Amino acid sequence: MSRPKPPTFEKTKIVAENRRARYDYYVEQVFEAGIALTGTEVKALRFGEGSIAESYAEVKDDGVWLVNSNVPEFSHGNRFNHEPKRPRKLLLHEREIRKMHGAVAREGMTLVPLMVYFNSRGRAKVELALAKGKKAHDKRDVIKERDWKREQGRIMRDRG
Helix, strand or coil: CCCCCCCCCCCCEEEEECCCHHHHEEEEEEEEEEECCCHHHHHHHHCCCCECCCCEEEEECCEEEEECCECCCCCCCHHHCCCCCCCEEEECCHHHHHHHHHHHHHHCCEEEEEEEEECCCCCEEEEEEEEEECCHHHHHHHHHHHHHHHHHHHHHHHHC
16 A cells, blocks of 8 residues: 655645755755744735745754744834744644654754745744755765756757
8 A cells, every 4th residue: 555645734825835855855854833923024924025044943841943034124013013033832732742852962953944935824833844964975966867858868969
């Protein structure tokens, strides 16, 4: 019997994407997590501002925290505006947190955010990956294979 495919998350509006993550890491497992945000952070994200390019997640104090993600201050936020690079708590089930903690502690894996998006209900979510870092020679192999696939496509197109 074949293994059931994991459910894909319904993404209606993608706010920020970490495109470099799949190049730098082998993605083992993907989780969907909610983010605990303040009002001005949500408004800034709805305008499409925000970056997770250099961010990561860490497990501490019985929770998972998104560190170094940038949500710029909201333009109409007055004195109640938020800090742009503050750590944000990720909302996950206890079982998922334990699984992540075990993988990070024992297997030396990393928690990498892949994208921030709004789901169909309008909630801000983070696609979080449990990943293992690639070595330099692995990255070169991926580039070599991608270039060869591109060249194959050109050859097939030219010959018909």
